[in-house]
Amino acid sequence: MAAIRAGAAVAVLLGTSPLLTGCGGDGGSARHTVVYQATGSGPVDITYSLDTPDNQKKTVTGAASGWSKTVEVGSENYLFLTVSAGGTDIVDATVGCRVTVDGKEVDRKSTRRGDTPVVQCVANID
Numbered sequence: 653m654a655a656i657r658a659g660a661a662v663a664v665l666l667g668t669s670p671l672l673t674g675c676g677g678d679g680g681s682a683r684h685t686v687v688y689q690a691t692g693s694g695p696v697d698i699t700y701s702l703d704t705p706d707n708q709k710k711t712v713t714g715a716a717s718g719w720s721k722t723v724e725v726g727s728e729n730y731l732f733l734t735v736s737a738g739g740t741d742i743v744d745a746t747v748g749c750r751v752t753v754d755g756k757e758v759d760r761k762s763t764r765r766g767d768t769p770v771v772q773c774v775a776n777i778d
Contacts, residue, residue: 683724684777686735690719691762692769695738697763701731714738729777737769749773774775 688700696719698712703725712719715738725731731753737745747772748762751773 682727684726684729685755686723686725686731686775687750687752688721688723688773689750689752690717690733690735691750692713692717692735692737693744693746694741696747697736697738699732699734701729702731703729725777727777730774731777732772733772734770734772736778737770742769745769747771751775 672733688698690696690698694717695714696717698715699709700721702708702710703723707730709732731751733749733751735747735749738748744765746765746767747765747769748760750760751758751769753775758775761768761771761773763771
């Protein structure tokens with residue numbers, strides 16, 4: 653079974669994509685089911701990693717709170733999910749993220765009113 657490590661990283665890059673690079677998955681024989689989840693007090697902007705050799709990412713703008721995406725990944729992957737408040741009224745916005753791997757929660761973060769409404773959940777699959 654692959655080892656999974658959660659990291660604590662918070663992007664304070666409101667309105668910009670995270671400048672993250674990582675070790676691309678080799679598509680190893682072990683496959684893992686990853687569920688990305690994003691919440692917010694309003695619409696959210698989301699960026700998440702894909703299981704590609706060059707660590708491509710996907711961006712979703714203006715998603716509804718409760719957004720979820722399930723992906724299959726191989727071993728040796730660095731995964732991230734960045735959630736920020738979307739729209740124009742972000743002063744009191746709150747956001748949250750959650751990542752599970754094979755049904756186990758590996759990272760969860762959220763903001764409170766008054767915080768910068770950006771969070772990032774990460775996980776390493778060895």
